[in-house]
Amino acid sequence: MHSGNTLLSVRQLSIEFDRGDRTFEAVRGISLDVKAGSIVALIGESGSGKSVTAQAVFGLLERSGRVTAGEAWLGDVDLLTRKPGELRRIRGRDMAMIFQNPASCLNPAFTIGHQMIETIVHHRRVSRREARDIALVQLEQVGLAEPERLLRRYSFQISGGMCQRVMIALALVSGARLLIADEPTTALDVTIQAQILDELDRLRRERGIGILLITHDLGVVAELADFVYVMKEGEIVESGDVYDIFEQPKHPYTRELLDSRFLYERSMEESPSSDRRGNHAARNRRFIQDLRTSKEVVNQS
Amino acid sequence: MQIKQGMTLGLVGESGCGKTTLSKLLLGLEPATSGRVTFDGIDITGWSAGRMRPLRSRMQLVFQNSVATFDPLFTIERIVAEPLDNNGRLSVRERRRAVIEWLSLVDLDGQVLNRYPHELSGGQQQRVGIARALASRPELLVCDEPFSSQDFMHRKTMLQLLLRLKRQLNLTYLFITHDLSLVPELCDEVSVMHRGKVLETVKGDRIAADCNHPYTRELWNAVPALNPRDRKIRF
Numbered sequence: 001m002h003s004g005n006t007l008l009s010v011r012q013l014s015i016e017f018d019r020g021d022r023t024f025e026a027v028r029g030i031s032l033d034v035k036a037g038s039i040v041a042l043i044g045e046s047g048s049g050k051s052v053t054a055q056a057v058f059g060l061l062e063r064s065g066r067v068t069a070g071e072a073w074l075g076d077v078d079l080l081t082r083k084p085g086e087l088r089r090i091r092g093r094d095m096a097m098i099f100q101n102p103a104s105c106l107n108p109a110f111t112i113g114h115q116m117i118e119t120i121v122h123h124r125r126v127s128r129r130e131a132r133d134i135a136l137v138q139l140e141q142v143g144l145a146e147p148e149r150l151l152r153r154y155s156f157q158i159s160g161g162m163c164q165r166v167m168i169a170l171a172l173v174s175g176a177r178l179l180i181a182d183e184p185t186t187a188l189d190v191t192i193q194a195q196i197l198d199e200l201d202r203l204r205r206e207r208g209i210g211i212l213l214i215t216h217d218l219g220v221v222a223e224l225a226d227f228v229y230v231m232k233e234g235e236i237v238e239s240g241d242v243y244d245i246f247e248q249p250k251h252p253y254t255r256e257l258l259d260s261r262f263l264y265e266r267s268m269e270e271s272p273s274s275d276r277r278g279n280h281a282a283r284n285r286r287f288i289q290d291l292r293t294s295k296e297v298v299n300q301s
Numbered sequence: 302m303q304i305k306q307g308m309t310l311g312l313v314g315e316s317g318c319g320k321t322t323l324s325k326l327l328l329g330l331e332p333a334t335s336g337r338v339t340f341d342g343i344d345i346t347g348w349s350a351g352r353m354r355p356l357r358s359r360m361q362l363v364f365q366n367s368v369a370t371f372d373p374l375f376t377i378e379r380i381v382a383e384p385l386d387n388n389g390r391l392s393v394r395e396r397r398r399a400v401i402e403w404l405s406l407v408d409l410d411g412q413v414l415n416r417y418p419h420e421l422s423g424g425q426q427q428r429v430g431i432a433r434a435l436a437s438r439p440e441l442l443v444c445d446e447p448f449s450s451q452d453f454m455h456r457k458t459m460l461q462l463l464l465r466l467k468r469q470l471n472l473t474y475l476f477i478t479h480d481l482s483l484v485p486e487l488c489d490e491v492s493v494m495h496r497g498k499v500l501e502t503v504k505g506d507r508i509a510a511d512c513n514h515p516y517t518r519e520l521w522n523a524v525p526a527l528n529p530r531d532r533k534i535r536f
Contacts (some may be wrong), residue, residue: 222527
């Protein structure tokens with residue numbers, strides 16, 4: 001399953017952010033690999049550092065953040081040491097990224113066609129006419145009907161699911177081998193989500209694209225991933241084959257994450273373990289008793 | 302459709318199917334062109350805002366993005382206290398005490414009283430939104446996609462909080478969501494909407510087994526699997 005060549009190899013990556021006059025270490029020495037034709041999930045709660053990791057690899061860290069240590073190899077290029085101009089070329093050609101909110105990645109002032117053609121002309125040496133043909137093929141390949149008509153439309157005229165497909169088409173026009181997908185379906189309806197997941201799965205199977213999937217949604221991971229890295233507070237606490245992670249999680253945090261799929265397997269009562277919580281519950285009980293009594297008074301009057 | 306007292310009714314369907322509009326109709330926030338809405342046996346169809354006011358406190362909304370419904374210049378105390386003032390005058394001290402009690406019920410402590418909405422975390426803001434809704438002593442709580450974009454851990458905590466409150470305060474819930482994954486655990490019954498119509502209503506924990514409509518099946522099949530061995534979407 002995890003058989004292709006290694007596309008992306010992140011080694012001992014650390015990332016720091018300035019917060020006022022202090023610094024905050026968001027990512028501490030993490031390592032991960034993405035192989036061709038595989039989907040690798042990086043999971044954890046919001047704030048665990050998973051998105052920041054993706055941004056650093058893609059060269060999109062905010063100004064207040066910087067990589068303090070580590071390497072990120074895409075083939076034989078260390079992405080972290082490249083100059084911005086060089087990185088821009090690599091981004092178009094070898095790797096692409098899609099985001100949670102696809103509509104905000106498209107410019108509402110230009111048609112879909114204009115933006116796609118611009119991108120294609122920029123990355124491949126082709127005429128606008130040829131670029132248009134490439135765009136049509138790409139849109140069809142991500143399952144969009146009537147691509148001709150779509151090219152004339154604006155991002156605000158199409159649904160979120162269609163926007164995300166346009167983004168995938170746009171991300172792949174230049175033949176990228178690595179796709180970084182940061183919560184690609186979180187903002188979408190479940191039926192549309194299923195279609196996009198299907199699409200990602202097809203890209204991996206048919207084109208051998210390697211996908212780094214950043215998500216907190218364990219359902220998406222269960223459906224799609226081959227390999228899983230679990231991230232907590234800037235560190236990878238566990239990694240493994242998706243079946244091992246779901247069936248034999250070793251780290252308590254992984255177990256906790258997996259438990260969060262269900263509402264009921266633990267006691268729903270307030271845990272009496274600590275005094276503070278005990279007092280809290282007792283106080284709430286008194287308050288509720290008062291509310292009930294006052295309601296009866298109102299009803300009787 | 303009917304919501305019986307003390308139950309949780311789920312209302313599911315994709316975006317644009319009319320879930321939110323239907324909930325507004327129920328709350329009298331949107332006029333009906335035909336049909337009737339009754340609340341506790343009272344026909345409220347076509348009631349004006351003024352006429353609805355006395356009933357309004359008995360039905361409250363919890364929003365996906367609570368912070369958008371807060372006045373950013375109000376302290377948390379003032380936000381939660383507003384509905385209290387609608388039900389008669391309280392002294393400053395009584396009012397503060399009541400606000401603290403309501404906040405404590407949603408697991409927030411008194412330290413947030415003098416803070417402003419932007420100073421709180423997203424989770425705390427949602428708790429404040431729930432406390433404010435509860436402070437007008439509703440019987441029916443309409444939750445519109447309350448935690449759908451949050452991570453699992455957070456969503457679980459918040460849903461458990463809502464379930465606890467339901468038990469403690471004898472609430473009735475209308476739960477609007479496009480996420481069917483929690484329906485079996487959360488809802489007594491679920492109504493499936495598609496293009497402005499309720500297609501069917503089934504028992505929450507029987508949604509996979511008892512649904513008759515192909516659209517319900519399609520929705521259910523789109524829910525991601527809980528384990529990699531049960532993958533639904535592949536090939």
